Amino acid sequence: MLERKINKHNNFYYMTAALVVLLLSASLVRTVADGMLESILEGIIGVTFLVCVVSLGVDKSWKRFMQTxxxxxxxxxxxxxFVVVPHxxxxxxxxxxxxxxxTFSSISKQILFSGSVNTNKVVGSIALFLLLGLQWALIYLLVLAFSPNAFTGIEQIPWGQNFSQMAYFSFVTLTTLGYGDISPNTPFAQVVVYMEAIAGVFYMAIVVASLVSAGLAQKETEQEH
Structure with a gap:
């Protein structure tokens, strides 16, 4: 049913919606009991994975990789x-x-500097931005797992309980807002944080350049015909 509804003309709408729901849900599930929190979050992430795979059905190579x-x-x-497995x-x-x-790599191939510009591609650029922030949030969680004192304002607890906060910190950094309630506390964490800030600036420049160049190419093609 889902595969019938999603096609190349609307796939990024579904993907962006799934990512937004994931972010909203991650913040809301923090109000439930800790024992249920990770289970609920894992289920939401699983649904997000499914929507992403179906949305990228046109890219067979990445689809097989992500299915695995x-x-x-x-x-x-x-x-x-059922089993306690370290790490x-x-x-x-x-x-x-x-x-x-x-997912980020597959979307990039489909919307950056390729084809004509349409609403679906613009929405896809939003999905790219959300994926960029989520990837850095996961990097921060990994850094925190290996270095409990890497950040001030957040403690080392199971990743499901920290996911929402790290996503918040990631997007604040990506947009260079820098509220300061969470901040890097070690040299390595500081490097990771300012690398994300740089990535955020360059992302905006690349996306704008891509959409403008694709729009100009589309306009020239229409004038020729």
Whole structure:
């Protein structure tokens, strides 16, 4: 049913909506009991993965790669329910990062400096921005896992309980707002943070250049005909 509704003319609408729901849900589920929090968040992330895979159906190579990641992700969740495996949470963070990176790469090929500009592609550029922020949030969670004192304003607890806060910090950094309630506390964390700020500035420049050049090329083509 979902595959019938999603096509190349509206796929980025669904993907962007799924990412926005993920971010909103991550903040809302913090109000539930800690024991349920990670389970609910993992379920929401799983649905987001599914929507992303279906939305990228036109890119077969990335679709197979991400389907494999989803299978491993589900297997990791099941193992986590019955067996205590050291560092399994780290594996799940790496799997999430790999999935979002694969999605980001696939969307980039479809909308940056390619084809004509339409509303779907503009919405796709929003999805790219959200994916960029989510990837850095996962990087921060990994840094925090290895270095508990890497950030001030946030403590080392299970990643599901920190996901929303790290996503908040990531997007604040990506947009160079820098409120200061959470800040890097070690040299390595500081490098990671300012690299994201640089990435955010360059992303805006690249997207604007891409959409403008594609729009001009489209206009010239229409004039020729």
């Amino acid at each position: 990641l989803i299978v491993v992700w589900v297997a990791a969740i099941l193992v986590k329910r 399994l949470d780290l594996l799940m963070l790496v799997l999430m990062f790999a999935f979002f990176w694969g």
